[in-house]
Amino acid sequence: MSRLAGVAPSVLAADFARLGEQVDEVLEAGATVIHVDVMDGTFVPTFSMGTPVITALAERIHAAGALVDVHLMVDRPERHVAEFAKAGADNVTIHVEATPHVHYCLQAVHAEGCTAGLALCPATPVVAAAEVAPTLDVLLCMTVNPGWGGQPFIRESVTKVERLRAMLGPEVALEVDGGIDAETAGACALAGATLFVAGTSVFGASQPGNAVRDIAAAVDTGRDL
Numbered sequence: 001m002s003r004l005a006g007v008a009p010s011v012l013a014a015d016f017a018r019l020g021e022q023v024d025e026v027l028e029a030g031a032t033v034i035h036v037d038v039m040d041g042t043f044v045p046t047f048s049m050g051t052p053v054i055t056a057l058a059e060r061i062h063a064a065g066a067l068v069d070v071h072l073m074v075d076r077p078e079r080h081v082a083e084f085a086k087a088g089a090d091n092v093t094i095h096v097e098a099t100p101h102v103h104y105c106l107q108a109v110h111a112e113g114c115t116a117g118l119a120l121c122p123a124t125p126v127v128a129a130a131e132v133a134p135t136l137d138v139l140l141c142m143t144v145n146p147g148w149g150g151q152p153f154i155r156e157s158v159t160k161v162e163r164l165r166a167m168l169g170p171e172v173a174l175e176v177d178g179g180i181d182a183e184t185a186g187a188c189a190l191a192g193a194t195l196f197v198a199g200t201s202v203f204g205a206s207q208p209g210n211a212v213r214d215i216a217a218a219v220d221t222g223r224d225l
Helices: 016-028 051-063 081-087 102-111 126-135 157-168 185-191 208-224
Strands: 006-009 033-039 067-073 091-095 115-120 138-142 173-177 195-198
Touching: 006 208, 016 033, 016 051, 016 208, 033 051, 051 067, 051 081, 067 115, 067 195, 081 091, 081 102, 091 102, 091 138, 102 115, 102 126, 115 126, 115 173, 126 157, 138 157, 157 173, 157 185, 185 195, 185 208, 195 208
Parallel strands: 006 033, 006 195, 033 067, 067 091, 091 115, 115 138, 138 173, 173 195
Antiparallel strands: none
């Protein structure tokens, strides 16, 4: 079973004036993965954090026994893998749509000692991941369009998650990202997802720790159905 499992709070939605404090709060609530969204303003229209944020957080995340999950929403991610690994990433996920050299880039991630993930945008078919599925540690199914926080969950994503799980088998972590909260996580868990990125629903809550616990409870319920 992959260690990349459970609720993965996304710091993109955190209060950056209290970033360390908020990360500690969700770690204390049971999060074992912290998700870091990196955007370049080209692959997606917005910019976000880079390696300095990961460097600043990695030690406290690792001290809690948790993992740093870096989601590169950038063009030509193979050019940046080494710097994010050096900054403290444990997993690096790239987008199939962002490079013509997907297999090469995944190999580069592994060569840096990280686990490797592949992300699919909502309109990208399941088959796009088929040729590299044997090399994946994580497959990330975007359940909103990448680049904007706070979007509503795309309901059709649930059947896509089911098809991805059937293709991957049971060993590869299957991550969902976008509109994940206590209402949507259960259906994704039932469909086969194992890692649940939650940004606004966690850090937009008055008590982020309780939000993590609520999502985790919904995931457990979904798995038991």
